Amino acid sequence: MSTLQPAPTPESIDPDEAPVPTKKAKKSATGDAASAVTSRWASLIAVIIAVLWTTPTVGLLVTSFRSQRDINRDGWWNAFANPGAFTLDNYRQALEPGTSASLGQYFINTIVITLPAVLLPLFLASLAAYAFAWMPFPGRDALFVAVFALQIVPLQIALIPLLDIYVNKLGFGASYWSVWLSHTIFALPLATFLIHNFMRELPGELMEAARVDGAGHVTIFFKILLPLLTPALAAFGIFQFLWVWNDLLVSLVFLGGTPDVAPITVRVAELSGSRGTAWYLLSAGAFISMIVPVAVFLALQRFFVRGLLAGGLKG
Amino acid sequence: MVASMLSIAPSAIPEPFLRAESTLGKFLLMFFAVAFFAAVFGLVLFLASLFKGRGGEKAQGMLFAAPAVLLLAVGLMYPAILTIIQSFRGRQGNGDFTFENYTAMFTEPELLIVLRNTALWVILVPFLATAIGLLYAILIDRARGEAFAKALIFLPMAISMVGAGIIWKFVYQYKQTERDQIGLLNQIFKMLGLETRQWLLDAPLNTFMLIIVMVWIQAGFAMTILSAAIKAIPDDIIEAAHLDGVYGFKMFRHITLPSIRAALVVVLTTIGIGTLKVFDIVRTMTAGQFDTSVVANEFYSQSFRFDAAGLGAALAVLLFVLVIPIVAYNIVQMRKEA
Numbered sequence: 001m002s003t004l005q006p007a008p009t010p011e012s013i014d015p016d017e018a019p020v021p022t023k024k025a026k027k028s029a030t031g032d033a034a035s036a037v038t039s040r041w042a043s044l045i046a047v048i049i050a051v052l053w054t055t056p057t058v059g060l061l062v063t064s065f066r067s068q069r070d071i072n073r074d075g076w077w078n079a080f081a082n083p084g085a086f087t088l089d090n091y092r093q094a095l096e097p098g099t100s101a102s103l104g105q106y107f108i109n110t111i112v113i114t115l116p117a118v119l120l121p122l123f124l125a126s127l128a129a130y131a132f133a134w135m136p137f138p139g140r141d142a143l144f145v146a147v148f149a150l151q152i153v154p155l156q157i158a159l160i161p162l163l164d165i166y167v168n169k170l171g172f173g174a175s176y177w178s179v180w181l182s183h184t185i186f187a188l189p190l191a192t193f194l195i196h197n198f199m200r201e202l203p204g205e206l207m208e209a210a211r212v213d214g215a216g217h218v219t220i221f222f223k224i225l226l227p228l229l230t231p232a233l234a235a236f237g238i239f240q241f242l243w244v245w246n247d248l249l250v251s252l253v254f255l256g257g258t259p260d261v262a263p264i265t266v267r268v269a270e271l272s273g274s275r276g277t278a279w280y281l282l283s284a285g286a287f288i289s290m291i292v293p294v295a296v297f298l299a300l301q302r303f304f305v306r307g308l309l310a311g312g313l314k315g
Numbered sequence: 316m317v318a319s320m321l322s323i324a325p326s327a328i329p330e331p332f333l334r335a336e337s338t339l340g341k342f343l344l345m346f347f348a349v350a351f352f353a354a355v356f357g358l359v360l361f362l363a364s365l366f367k368g369r370g371g372e373k374a375q376g377m378l379f380a381a382p383a384v385l386l387l388a389v390g391l392m393y394p395a396i397l398t399i400i401q402s403f404r405g406r407q408g409n410g411d412f413t414f415e416n417y418t419a420m421f422t423e424p425e426l427l428i429v430l431r432n433t434a435l436w437v438i439l440v441p442f443l444a445t446a447i448g449l450l451y452a453i454l455i456d457r458a459r460g461e462a463f464a465k466a467l468i469f470l471p472m473a474i475s476m477v478g479a480g481i482i483w484k485f486v487y488q489y490k491q492t493e494r495d496q497i498g499l500l501n502q503i504f505k506m507l508g509l510e511t512r513q514w515l516l517d518a519p520l521n522t523f524m525l526i527i528v529m530v531w532i533q534a535g536f537a538m539t540i541l542s543a544a545i546k547a548i549p550d551d552i553i554e555a556a557h558l559d560g561v562y563g564f565k566m567f568r569h570i571t572l573p574s575i576r577a578a579l580v581v582v583l584t585t586i587g588i589g590t591l592k593v594f595d596i597v598r599t600m601t602a603g604q605f606d607t608s609v610v611a612n613e614f615y616s617q618s619f620r621f622d623a624a625g626l627g628a629a630l631a632v633l634l635f636v637l638v639i640p641i642v643a644y645n646i647v648q649m650r651k652e653a
Binding site: 138175177218258279293 | 328333334335336338341342344345348349352353356359360363364372373374375376377378379380382383384386387389390391392393394395397398399401447450451453454455458464466467468469470471472473474475476477478480481482483484485486488495496497498499502531534536539540543588591592594595598599600602611614615618619624627628630631632634635638639642
């Protein structure tokens with residue numbers, strides 16, 4: 001996260017104040033936490049918050065490795081007394097093909113839904129952002145403001161007419177196409193806006209020089225812009241990936257519980273309603289649905305944070 | 316009617332292009348889709364490259380923007396207008412013009428509870444999440460292991476709200492006081508000599524228990540943004556304050572807080588908008604029963620379970636209307652800053 005620190009600007013380096021070659025660290029805005037006494041309290045409070053924030057997840061994680069009988073007999077905090085009793089049975093049962101509770105095919109559905117739903121808006125938004133940033137055409141600015149403004153429209157307001165269009169006009173029914181298109185549509189305003197902002201910051205001379213050399217817009221887009229855009233695309237890509245993978249509402253509306261297409265979030269939410277006390281299944285199911293986004297998030301945290309700082313959250 | 320729409324779908328598209336039962340079939344369908352979208356994309360670029368000269372420049376621009384703009388017009392604008400119209404056509408959304416759905420929203424007791432709950436969420440979540448996120452950001456600023464400490468609080472953001480709902484449902488799990496507890500919260504209550512409680516059943520307590528889950532998720536977001544803002548405060552300001560003997564809480568009150576004002580507004584409004592649309596948590600933990608429903612959940616229930624598409628549409632419109640003042644406040648604050 002050190003990438004977040006701004007590079008020192010000329011104003012922040014005061015020549016009069018820096019004659020002594022100091023080795024001291026950058027001063028904390030909180031006043032060095034004032035002194036060691038408060039610093040000890042500060043650490044204590046920070047640790048308490050960290051523990052409060054982690055314990056619920058740890059509790060369910062431990063539970064997912066306990067036998068069905070143990071889970072209902074006593075609390076997960078007792079599990080450490082008998083570490084030999086940990087088992088993978090819950091995961092085996094949750095993933096076992098052929099059973100009604102099997103999560104395997106829902107997991108596959110989630111993957112199949114997510115990849116196109118991330119790639120498509122990235123493509124379309126960068127194309128549109130390029131036009132809005134560097135290609136003058138009549139009505140461009142008004143159109144861009146309209147796209148930007150659509151960010152505030154809650155997706156709920158479009159769901160039911162959209163369902164009608166998919167089912168009755170396009171004949172999609174409960175198919176992947178409905179969710180691929182919906183996730184793309186709902187992502188476009190924010191994606192176009194973020195990528196456009198990033199593109200505007202690139203030097204115009206770059207494009208000019210390429211034009212002089214006879215390159216068309218298509219060449220410029222692929223050869224010059226896309227490579228430069230990688231950080232912005234990565235930031236938004238991770239955003240969209242987490243959003244689609246973790247989505248419940250869009251899939252629930254367009255796919256219902258149809259096992260051939262519904263993602264794992266829909267299935268786990270359904271289990272929580274119908275088998276609310278089957279903790280052996282719920283705990284394993286919850287972690288099967290979480291493992292991929294958490295891994296991606298931990299690996300690519302840097303880009304994700306950059307995306308957050310660049311402009312918000314959608315929903 | 317809406318609920319049964321999915322099952323009766325007549326389709327001209329052959330089945331293998333819509334759904335697949337086998338894993339292989341699913342992945343083939345996925346690759347086909349990516350290839351299909353890439354082909355459309357390629358076609359647009361090819362068409363664009365055909366236009367030459369000054370006029371061609373403009374046509375190219377329009378072509379580049381066209382796919383995104385068309386999708387938004389057909390897939391977001393047009394449906395939104397239909398929803399607004401439907402909200403004025405009675406409870407089922409197929410009658411004559413009437414304000415019935417909007418008067419129902421502000422008069423029927425069940426719907427008033429929904430509005431009250433939504434108000435509680437939108438007031439409590441942003442302020443609690445921001446306060447905790449800010450406190451934590453300050454406490455761990457430049458501490459050893461800062462990145463790790465941040466990841467702990469931030470991790471819930473990567474988890475789905477469905478997953479978060481299940482994690483917390485387990486924390487709240489109820490058993491009678493004399494039995495061995497499996498829910499952490501009731502275990503703590505029992506150890507303190509108190510009666511165990513049905514956290515998700517007793518209204519209005521249950522709404523607060525659900526709000527905690529959203530605070531748990533959003534605090535990491537607040538912390539990340541605010542931590543970056545704190546680190547951006549120039550060193551010389553801090554040193555000047557130190558020379559004047561300003562430390563500790565005074566430092567926070569007079570230097571830190573004013574310096575991160577803009578970031579605070581962004582965090583509060585962003586979390587506020589996210590909270591307004593909260594659906595997954597309520598749906599997973601209580602399905603909106605026991606007086607815990609909020610507008611976004613009620614929208615789903617009315618539209619898809621109670622066959623009241625008109626009322627559902629009105630609730631969706633309400634969500635939209637409620638977002639506007641938050642966004643407006645955000646913009647006004649930004650203007651002041653600039």
